[in-house]
Amino acid sequence: MNFNETLISGEFIKRYKRFFVDIKIGNNTVTAHCPNTGSMMGLLKKGNKVWLSKSDNPKRKLKYTLQIFEDQNSKVGINTHLTNKIVFDALKKGSIKNFTNIDSIKQEVKFGENTRFDFLLTEKTKKTFIEVKNVTLSREKNIAEFPDAVTSRGLKHVKELLKAKQKGFEIYLLFLIQRNDCSKFQLAKDIDPEYCEFLIKAVKKNLKILCYDCKFSPKGIKLNREIKFKIQ
DSSP: OBOSSOOEEEEEEEEETTTEEEEEETTEEEEEEOOOOSOOTTTOOTTOEEEEEEOOOTTOSOOEEEEEEEETTEEEEOOGGGHHHHHHHHHHHTOSTTOOSOSEEEEEEEETTTEEEEEEEEOSSOEEEEEEEEEOEEEETTEEEEOSSOOHHHHHHHHHHHHHHHTTOEEEEEEEEOBSSOSEEEEOTTTOHHHHHHHHHHHHTTOEEEEEEEEEOSSBEEEEEEOEEOOO
């Protein structure tokens, strides 16, 4: 997944009203869009280096969009709008070993009354729903965690995936770790015990879990290594 523009470096000052961040670029301070509704726990430290994109669209109120934090020399992608683009690019290229014989890929597919899953894969003998979650949290060295806040939406998605399983679909939850400094992944039970306990039960009912980290370059972000995940 490549960026449309060359990224600009800056220094984080503060986040407010969820979608706004103030960033220092050189001697100037700009207000940028923050495309992440999560808590971004551990990243919002004044003085952290950040990377932004700038839009030339005259209709945009905020010209800048926050894309990447640098935390202790490690890059962390915070733009959740890019998460599915990164995974879609990997699926098309056959980079995810579980899905190498795909006939078609559909995005944002409706299931039931009020649910949409990120991807529906069609293969010769099966259909598979994939729900993707973006991961930025790391409280221990080399360990990524999810969630970083209570996630009622995430809980709903797991429940709906189990319903899809009952209707004959294969079901996957893919955690995309938008970091380049973690070799393990675990559930943050202390942050949302209800979600984590239900997810563990869902795995026993054949919900399959995949975890991948990301590789960063000046041009963009792409899926990298599969990361170890041990259900607790």
